Amino acid sequence: MDNIPDPPFSLEGPAFAQRVREAEEVTQTLQNNQWNFAASPKIFAIEAGCDVIAKEMVFIHNGHMQTRIGRLVMAGVGSFFNLMGPESARSQFKMVSSHILDEINRQIGSKGLYDFQEFQKYTPFQEVDFLSPSIFYQLRDLVFYGALYGGGLFPSGFENFSRSIAAGKIIHNVVFVPPMPSSDPGRPVSMMATPLSVQVPTPVVEWMEKPIYGGIVKETLHIINLLTLEPTRISHPFLPFVGEGRIVYGHQRYYLRRFVGISPKEGLRGPGVPSERASQKDESSQGGATT
Amino acid sequence: MNSLAYTGEVEPFVFDMHIRGEIPSLLGGSLIVPTNRRNKDRRVFSRWHDSQTDLMRFDLYPGRPGKIRVHVLAVDPSGADLEDGFRRGEFETRAYGQLSAYGYATQPNHGINIAGNTVWTTNLLFGAPLEVDLPTWKPRRILRYVELHELAPRVSGTSHFAWSLDHRYAYFHQSLLQCESPGSAVRAADIRLIEMDVQSRTERVWQLLPPAEDDALETANFHSGFYFEEAGKHYVGLLRTGALLESLAPHSAPIDHTVMPMPPSTIWVVELDREKSILQAELLPGIRELDGLALSHLDVDSSSGDGFILYANFKEADVAEETHGVNIYGEEPEEVAEHYSGMIVEALNYGMVIRYERRGGQISLRTFKRPYVPGMTSLGHSWLPINIMLDPAKRRLFCTFSGFRPRLLPRHIAEAYSNRLVDPTTIRYVPPLLMRFDASTLEPEYDQKRGHLSYSEPVAMTIAGDGKTDYVCTFSPELGLRIYLADDLNRMICQAESPDLLHWQDSHFRPEPAHMQFVHR
Numbered sequence: 078m079d080n081i082p083d084p085p086f087s088l089e090g091p092a093f094a095q096r097v098r099e100a101e102e103v104t105q106t107l108q109n110n111q112w113n114f115a116a117s118p119k120i121f122a123i124e125a126g127c128d129v130i131a132k133e134m135v136f137i138h139n140g141h142m143q144t145r146i147g148r149l150v151m152a153g154v155g156s157f158f159n160l161m162g163p164e165s166a167r168s169q170f171k172m173v174s175s176h177i178l179d180e181i182n183r184q185i186g187s188k189g190l191y192d193f194q195e196f197q198k199y200t201p202f203q204e205v206d207f208l209s210p211s212i213f214y215q216l217r218d219l220v221f222y223g224a225l226y227g228g229g230l231f232p233s234g235f236e237n238f239s240r241s242i243a244a245g246k247i248i249h250n251v252v253f254v255p256p257m258p259s260s261d262p263g264r265p266v267s268m269m270a271t272p273l274s275v276q277v278p279t280p281v282v283e284w285m286e287k288p289i290y291g292g293i294v295k296e297t298l299h300i301i302n303l304l305t306l307e308p309t310r311i312s313h314p315f316l317p318f319v320g321e322g323r324i325v326y327g328h329q330r331y332y333l334r335r336f337v338g339i340s341p342k343e344g345l346r347g348p349g350v351p352s353e354r355a356s357q358k359d360e361s362s363q364g365g366a367t368t
Numbered sequence: 369m370n371s372l373a374y375t376g377e378v379e380p381f382v383f384d385m386h387i388r389g390e391i392p393s394l395l396g397g398s399l400i401v402p403t404n405r406r407n408k409d410r411r412v413f414s415r416w417h418d419s420q421t422d423l424m425r426f427d428l429y430p431g432r433p434g435k436i437r438v439h440v441l442a443v444d445p446s447g448a449d450l451e452d453g454f455r456r457g458e459f460e461t462r463a464y465g466q467l468s469a470y471g472y473a474t475q476p477n478h479g480i481n482i483a484g485n486t487v488w489t490t491n492l493l494f495g496a497p498l499e500v501d502l503p504t505w506k507p508r509r510i511l512r513y514v515e516l517h518e519l520a521p522r523v524s525g526t527s528h529f530a531w532s533l534d535h536r537y538a539y540f541h542q543s544l545l546q547c548e549s550p551g552s553a554v555r556a557a558d559i560r561l562i563e564m565d566v567q568s569r570t571e572r573v574w575q576l577l578p579p580a581e582d583d584a585l586e587t588a589n590f591h592s593g594f595y596f597e598e599a600g601k602h603y604v605g606l607l608r609t610g611a612l613l614e615s616l617a618p619h620s621a622p623i624d625h626t627v628m629p630m631p632p633s634t635i636w637v638v639e640l641d642r643e644k645s646i647l648q649a650e651l652l653p654g655i656r657e658l659d660g661l662a663l664s665h666l667d668v669d670s671s672s673g674d675g676f677i678l679y680a681n682f683k684e685a686d687v688a689e690e691t692h693g694v695n696i697y698g699e700e701p702e703e704v705a706e707h708y709s710g711m712i713v714e715a716l717n718y719g720m721v722i723r724y725e726r727r728g729g730q731i732s733l734r735t736f737k738r739p740y741v742p743g744m745t746s747l748g749h750s751w752l753p754i755n756i757m758l759d760p761a762k763r764r765l766f767c768t769f770s771g772f773r774p775r776l777l778p779r780h781i782a783e784a785y786s787n788r789l790v791d792p793t794t795i796r797y798v799p800p801l802l803m804r805f806d807a808s809t810l811e812p813e814y815d816q817k818r819g820h821l822s823y824s825e826p827v828a829m830t831i832a833g834d835g836k837t838d839y840v841c842t843f844s845p846e847l848g849l850r851i852y853l854a855d856d857l858n859r860m861i862c863q864a865e866s867p868d869l870l871h872w873q874d875s876h877f878r879p880e881p882a883h884m885q886f887v888h889r
Binding site: 111113115231233236237240243244280281282284290295296310311312313315316317318339340341343344345347348350351352354 | 704746775818822857859867
């Protein structure tokens with residue numbers, strides 16, 4: 078693994094202070110240049126990065142609160158990754174067990190993501206935890222973090238987050254580190270993370286936006302379960318509806334609607350076409366995934 | 369035929385949106401958005417023009433957060449539900465559901481034209497306008513001025529009407545479309561120009577003759593019109609988009625086929641003369657020479673009563689085609705997850721916005737054309753321009769651009785335009801964009817904090833305000849309704865959403881619509 082750079086979290090003391098000063102310079106330069114990445118090409122992510130391969134999720138909606146619990150499987154090339162996504166400013170985040178997802182599968186007789194034939198090629202997985210959660214409230218927070226930790230950004234992804242911030246959302250970020258990383262773009266490692274729960278008060282079901290292409294996997298395998306206290310006809314915008322029924326979880330009966338399918342990521346490009354970059358290729362950055 | 373996705377469901381569908389932020393008092397009124405349905409099954413071929421229409425009316429009640437109630441009207445494409453509002457002849461009654469070249473009487477999933485309490489919605493190419501009563505949100509009649517028959521079984525018309533300066537008269541064209549024959553494409557026939565008096569509800573119909581130097585009836589279709597006066601005379605300008613259809617009917621199987629390339633667009637100008645029954649169109653000079661494809665949308669300032677300033681956009685896309693088949697990278701549709709057979713076509717290259725001013729016999733022309741440069745995103749781009757709209761004071765121009773999804777450009781379309789095609793090996797995804805221009809210079813209103821543009825924005829856009837305080841509204845089912853301060857596109861003041869926008873039952877989703885319009889209560 079000699080060719081895999083150390084995670085920047087290894088810095089401390091004066092070296093870290095120096096990195097902070099450099100990151101602030103990059104941020105200031107970009108801000109003074111209308112966030113045009115050409116002004117500071119170091120901020121571009123390198124081509125290979127990380128993508129979400131599959132999502133198995135449950136949306137529990139009780140009429141005024143939505144709790145989203147997701148088991149994510151990612152593929153990545155590199156030693157550490159960021160997972161970023163726009164969320165409501167009222168969201169509460171916590172790591173949870175996969176019990177509810179397993180229980181739904183048990184009650185309806187499903188093997189979950191393993192029901193996808195396409196999923197088999199990504200096994201086996203390295204188990205990862207989401208670490209060092211952070212929240213970005215404004216564009217300069219996002220850029221500063223990218224410059225400081227080498228998270229890297231693509232302009233189209235940056236613009237997407239920019240709209241979320243304008244809408245009053247926050248950008249939630251977590252880090253994950255594979256125990257056995259890969260530096261070979263042809264052989265990304267697969268990682269399965271401990272489920273993350275996001276709870277937000279809202280009277281309507283709020284589906285997630287499509288993830289942005291990070292350079293590894295063009296599509297996302299989805300299993301989405303919607304649990305409600307009352308019957309509903311809400312459907313998913315792009316995933317096929319595969320069935321409905323009732324389940325019991327935690328002494329509560331829920332109506333279940335289940336959607337399963339494959340969806341494209343945003344920002345896809347043709348085969349062999351390089352990622353967005355400045356004229357000078359910067360090798361110090363690592364890519365990230367969006368939720 | 370996708371038009372038969374209409375199920376006869378007449379029960380109105382009404383729901384409220386969840387709002388974050390506030391609805392300003394100036395936005396007390398309704399937003400009208402024609403949407404359509406698309407099957408979630410990507411293998412189902414469905415031509416985008418023909419997709420079943422769901423007309424949405426968003427009633428906005430100002431406040432913090434205020435209230436938004438959405439009314440959805442599923443349109444009957446046969447017109448059979450209109451009773452006296454549309455008399456189907458023997459041919460149409462027989463052809464509906466049976467003859468794919470006929471299709472439908474109306475499928476108004478694209479354009480919006482409003483006067484008072486009446487809305488006329490239109491397809492982008494086919495079928496006749498549907499008149500809808502705004503307060504009740506019920507269809508009233510279909511506007512039909514030509515007689516269909518076996519050899520000319522479809523209608524084409526102007527999607528975005530021209531309006532007289534006092535907004536009393538609407539102008540639009542309507543023509544028959546004759547079936548293709550071996551060696552020749554679909555042709556327009558019996559081209560009419562209609563003047564509709566929205567006060568007296570009377571209409572005048574002229575026969576329209578093409579300009580001698582632009583008389584190819586295969587490409588005589590007009591997406592938008594504008595009205596102006598000059599030296600005491602009244603004129604209508606028609607943007608000759610130039611869609612060239614190989615076939616009237618949607619494909620029975622989505623196989624690669626030879627594409628006949630569209631010619632550069634032009635603008636026809638017609639002097640209105642109520643004493644005549646036939647009007648001769650002339651070419652507006654300087655437009656054909658721009659060599660742009662698919663001149664489509666416009667806004668106009670003709671308030672001076674002497675000439676006009678026209679703002680219009682060229683899509684640089686073959687709008688007669690639809691997405692299907694192998695893409696420019698040689699990938700089969702099954703390998704491209706974002707591919708929906710029959711969906712909206714991608715551009716061949718970046719498009720163009722123009723400002724054409726004619727006053728006192730003098731003409732001035734400005735253009736804006738720009739690729740997307742990832743390192744310089746503050747400059748904007750002009751990939752697939754859609755909406756173009758002046759603010760109420762006519763000082764600023766707002767445009768939306770749909771961007772580019774390279775894997776969705778079919779190889780068989782690209783091959784017909786090798787001299788115009790972007791380099792597939794270097795082009796990447798280009799994000800959608802909303803941008804504000806100075807209307808007098810057609811330069812983006814650059815601002816250090818990038819308040820002049822917004823990427824990743826839905827293309828359906830409208831502006832409402834009083835000329836002092838203006839708002840920009842954008843909408844897509846997926847991203848919801850967004851309201852920005854027009855002065856600063858970083859300042860979103862409202863965002864509203866509902867899962868009921870996103871889907872129709874369990875089988876269909878609602879793709880992103882092209883247009884929306886605001887009407888005060």
